[in-house]
Amino acid sequence: MxxxxxxxxxxxxxxxxxxxxxxxxxxxxxxxxxAVFVQVDDxxxxxxxxxxxxxxxxxxxxEWDLYVNxxxxxxxxxxxxxxxxxxxxxxxxxxxxxxxxxxxxxxPFPIWEAPxxxxxxxxxxxxxxxTVDVVFxxxxxxxxxxxxxxxxxxxxxxEDGTLKLVLSNSIPRDTVVLGKYLGGMLSLFPIVLVSxxxxxxxxxxxPVTDFDGNAVAHIVLIFGVSLLYVSTWxxxxxxxxxxxxxxxxxxxxxxxxxxxxxxxxxxxxxFAVDKFSPRQSEPNFQVxxxxxxxxxxxxxxxxxxxxxxxxxxxxxxxxxxxxxxxxGMGTSSMSGGYFIIERYRVTNIDKADTTIFQEILGYQExxxxxxxxxxxxxxxxxxxEQERNAKFAxxxxxxxxxxxxxxxxxxxxxxxxxxxxxxxxxxxxxxxEIVEYLxxxxxxxxxxxxxxxxxxxxxxDLPVFQHRRLSLSESFSDASVxxxxxxxxxxxxxxxxxxxxxxxxxx
Amino acid sequence: xxxxxxxxxxxxxxxxLRFALMxxxxxxxxxxxxxxxxxxxxxxxxxxxxxxxxVEQNRKHIKEQADMSLAELALRGxxxxxxxxxxxxxxxxxxxxxxxRAIKMRSDGNISRSSGVEDEDYAWxxxxxxxxxxxxxxxxxxRYIKINWVFIGVLMSFFAILFTFDGIAGERTRGTLSxxxxxxxSRGQVLLGKYLGAFVTLMxPLIIGILMNLLIILLVGNIPFNSGDWLRILxxxxxxxxxxxxxxxxxxxxxxxxxxxxxxxxxxxxxWVCLAFVFxxxxxxxxxxxxxxxxxxEISMQRRAQLDQIDDEWREGPSPKLKKSPAIxxxxxxxxxxxxFTEISDTETQIADGHIxxxxxxVQLARDLTQISPIATFQxxxxxxxxxxxxxxMNFVKQARxxxxxxIDFVKTEDRGxxxxxxxxxxxxxLSQKPVDPAGVPVFTEQISYRxxxxxxxxxxxxxxxxxxxxxxxFLKTDVK
Numbered sequence: 001m002x003x004x005x006x007x008x009x010x011x012x013x014x015x016x017x018x019x020x021x022x023x024x025x026x027x028x029x030x031x032x033x034x035a036v037f038v039q040v041d042d043x044x045x046x047x048x049x050x051x052x053x054x055x056x057x058x059x060x061x062x063e064w065d066l067y068v069n070x071x072x073x074x075x076x077x078x079x080x081x082x083x084x085x086x087x088x089x090x091x092x093x094x095x096x097x098x099x100x101x102x103x104x105x106x107x108p109f110p111i112w113e114a115p116x117x118x119x120x121x122x123x124x125x126x127x128x129x130x131t132v133d134v135v136f137x138x139x140x141x142x143x144x145x146x147x148x149x150x151x152x153x154x155x156x157x158x159e160d161g162t163l164k165l166v167l168s169n170s171i172p173r174d175t176v177v178l179g180k181y182l183g184g185m186l187s188l189f190p191i192v193l194v195s196x197x198x199x200x201x202x203x204x205x206x207p208v209t210d211f212d213g214n215a216v217a218h219i220v221l222i223f224g225v226s227l228l229y230v231s232t233w234x235x236x237x238x239x240x241x242x243x244x245x246x247x248x249x250x251x252x253x254x255x256x257x258x259x260x261x262x263x264x265x266x267x268x269x270x271f272a273v274d275k276f277s278p279r280q281s282e283p284n285f286q287v288x289x290x291x292x293x294x295x296x297x298x299x300x301x302x303x304x305x306x307x308x309x310x311x312x313x314x315x316x317x318x319x320x321x322x323x324x325x326x327x328g329m330g331t332s333s334m335s336g337g338y339f340i341i342e343r344y345r346v347t348n349i350d351k352a353d354t355t356i357f358q359e360i361l362g363y364q365e366x367x368x369x370x371x372x373x374x375x376x377x378x379x380x381x382x383x384x385e386q387e388r389n390a391k392f393a394x395x396x397x398x399x400x401x402x403x404x405x406x407x408x409x410x411x412x413x414x415x416x417x418x419x420x421x422x423x424x425x426x427x428x429x430x431x432x433e434i435v436e437y438l439x440x441x442x443x444x445x446x447x448x449x450x451x452x453x454x455x456x457x458x459x460x461d462l463p464v465f466q467h468r469r470l471s472l473s474e475s476f477s478d479a480s481v482x483x484x485x486x487x488x489x490x491x492x493x494x495x496x497x498x499x500x501x502x503x504x505x506x507x
Numbered sequence: 508x509x510x511x512x513x514x515x516x517x518x519x520x521x522x523x524l525r526f527a528l529m530x531x532x533x534x535x536x537x538x539x540x541x542x543x544x545x546x547x548x549x550x551x552x553x554x555x556x557x558x559x560x561x562v563e564q565n566r567k568h569i570k571e572q573a574d575m576s577l578a579e580l581a582l583r584g585x586x587x588x589x590x591x592x593x594x595x596x597x598x599x600x601x602x603x604x605x606x607x608r609a610i611k612m613r614s615d616g617n618i619s620r621s622s623g624v625e626d627e628d629y630a631w632x633x634x635x636x637x638x639x640x641x642x643x644x645x646x647x648x649x650r651y652i653k654i655n656w657v658f659i660g661v662l663m664s665f666f667a668i669l670f671t672f673d674g675i676a677g678e679r680t681r682g683t684l685s686x687x688x689x690x691x692x693s694r695g696q697v698l699l700g701k702y703l704g705a706f707v708t709l710m711x712p713l714i715i716g717i718l719m720n721l722l723i724i725l726l727v728g729n730i731p732f733n734s735g736d737w738l739r740i741l742x743x744x745x746x747x748x749x750x751x752x753x754x755x756x757x758x759x760x761x762x763x764x765x766x767x768x769x770x771x772x773x774x775x776x777x778x779w780v781c782l783a784f785v786f787x788x789x790x791x792x793x794x795x796x797x798x799x800x801x802x803x804x805e806i807s808m809q810r811r812a813q814l815d816q817i818d819d820e821w822r823e824g825p826s827p828k829l830k831k832s833p834a835i836x837x838x839x840x841x842x843x844x845x846x847x848f849t850e851i852s853d854t855e856t857q858i859a860d861g862h863i864x865x866x867x868x869x870v871q872l873a874r875d876l877t878q879i880s881p882i883a884t885f886q887x888x889x890x891x892x893x894x895x896x897x898x899x900x901m902n903f904v905k906q907a908r909x910x911x912x913x914x915i916d917f918v919k920t921e922d923r924g925x926x927x928x929x930x931x932x933x934x935x936x937x938l939s940q941k942p943v944d945p946a947g948v949p950v951f952t953e954q955i956s957y958r959x960x961x962x963x964x965x966x967x968x969x970x971x972x973x974x975x976x977x978x979x980x981x982f983l984k985t986d987v988k
Contacts, residue, residue: 023774035789124606127606132788148777253528
């Protein structure tokens, strides 16, 4: 035990005293500070945009006096942890407008009156610069540092001739490997810790961030995974250091692997899957075609129902008091092909009996909601295809543990693509909630659906979209696969280092 | 003597592990690049097809409107202005990978708002303005580094470091440096010989890779290169050379400064990681944060407020200036409407132009400052030659604005030729109702200038000189033992 401690201590001291430690420390802390500074600013902007959007939606909601007019919105709340890992926080829609007769879906190209909207970014040209956040810096800089600390552990000592001296003592080889690993990690630990503390301090000093216990727990978890990631790189360096005879070769080889794993592999994979997706969906408006047919069916079914009730058309179901000089019904219809929303205006409504008309509307509008759901299924397909492609690319990227770390951090920060899909899914759930709410109120067949003459729509207790953050255990289980992969790499590498060093030929 | 040292250096390099690694990686990347850009969707072929469709659509649109009347053409405009896709997008993606490049110059949809005054039934069009549709081109475009020639260039700088880190320091530890110096050879010659050796070792595989890449693109991708493109590719090879040479000098500089090779490699790698990954993006975004621009919300609020004010004054306020709809018999009313339209169009143009100008300036400033990193300078020079740079986009915007003016001038000139017209632009009733010859309508042609690349090339040469001098001085001062 004592010897192990000696090896650790010696390794730690020899690392900390080098210039690469100081430089690595300064580079890592400085770049983390700048990255957090930039990301806090970006988060503030996103939050301001979100607050404006929510406020505007509230004002808009006050103007709804008819049930047919309601258009509640689901806003994606900016995630405070995006300061540490931007992930897909800036991608995709951030507002979903829930309209009863409209499906909720996303398409890769803009369409008229799309239900999912993205609030514009202040300067889209800035996307030319890579997004740099804490996780990115850890992924690139810390891993490089880990290699720079590990490359000469064995091969360097061998070149210096000190390895023989060490082993001539009564120290078992496994103690040497373990000591070197722990010593190296001990010298990397303060760099990770200080960087993260600096990041936290800058993030907390901004007036808009309020990290609750849950968020802090997530950050601690990200810290833990970052250590695991750094340890993977350190072990890789150690293994290569055992396998090669010269320190320079170790460094060249490990830096080459570093370049491949951190920047070549995942980019080639994502890029290739993106451009040669095995399942390619129609990139143009043709995907909308089947949706148009659904709405033709809707019209047929609706007309059939009106006929079955014994009326020629909708207007026929309204009866006016005798002697009303101008009778009639106006329909204003809005259609983007993938939806049809109709509003009705009855002339001289105070003299009209609309009981049956309301009954038919009650049937028709619920039917419209059902058809909107059918369209949703069809229009969701391109997004599903895209998601499958992306998943495929992710799976291939996981070969590199740099990307495994990236995914794990994203899952824990709640900024990965899965969370975004959850947002769209919860917007759909919100729509169902609204539909249920209106059904309970019998709003579909009420007079306030189309006219305000006998009271306006009562929407005081209309459900509001609730944003849910994941609890620690939920995010942990999301990230568990990736964490396990990292852990597995660690175990495999430490075993390899151990076995290789046992068989190490000292001559 | 220089040649002798260089040949020895090359022979030595060929047998090393790093050379083997480079020889494996380079062809893989070049092949991936060529296949992705020539076969994958959104490659040049798809883009040029879309571009040609747009041009054809514009031609039809202009013909239809011109056959109807000059007034119709004047109000509807000539259609969207697409930017011709670059054939060299596989070299450097630049702006083209981030935003779609088309500027809308078309006015569609009639507007009529009831306001209790007589213009209730008058349907009009908003006058022609430019709309910059800068939406993100792809959802995940920002998070990934593109596998293009710029990226390969960045990797080449990495290899340049690997080939030079032990150039001086390695010989010193082996003791061969003092042996070399005992011959009648100057230190400058040794340095140049080492430089040449590394340069040739790096450039030859690179050029072979480039040729392979081009061959695949020509055979499979079906992209027709013209002489201009070949010249630009030649220029790009030159840029690669300049870029690689900077890092060779940098490597030799570090190698002569420190006592052992491995320390020099550690320092070089740290420098390289900062220059390649952290520095350009971080500094770029940091600088643009220091120079904030109004948010999209603020801009759209400002726009709405100003337009509402104009509308209040002219049409919707308590005493609107526009009470009647314009007609040929009522030239004074038409003139009032013209002032109204011009005011709207001036306000909108001013806000939209101001917004995009500020966005572009913000990026431009950030890019200018990041050029302290030679890798960033190299990237911008590549983008400049591939015509996907931010400066190229700025030029495109400028030319689109000029085209809008040309188009309006054309309408006014044509209109003057019709004696029956009231000559009131931009009111439909105030313009000539006769058809015009569609062939006479000006068509947008983009003038591409590569002048901006010169400054970057100058900067790259400067970097070369700087590091050459530093390496030379440092080697002169170095102790050979």
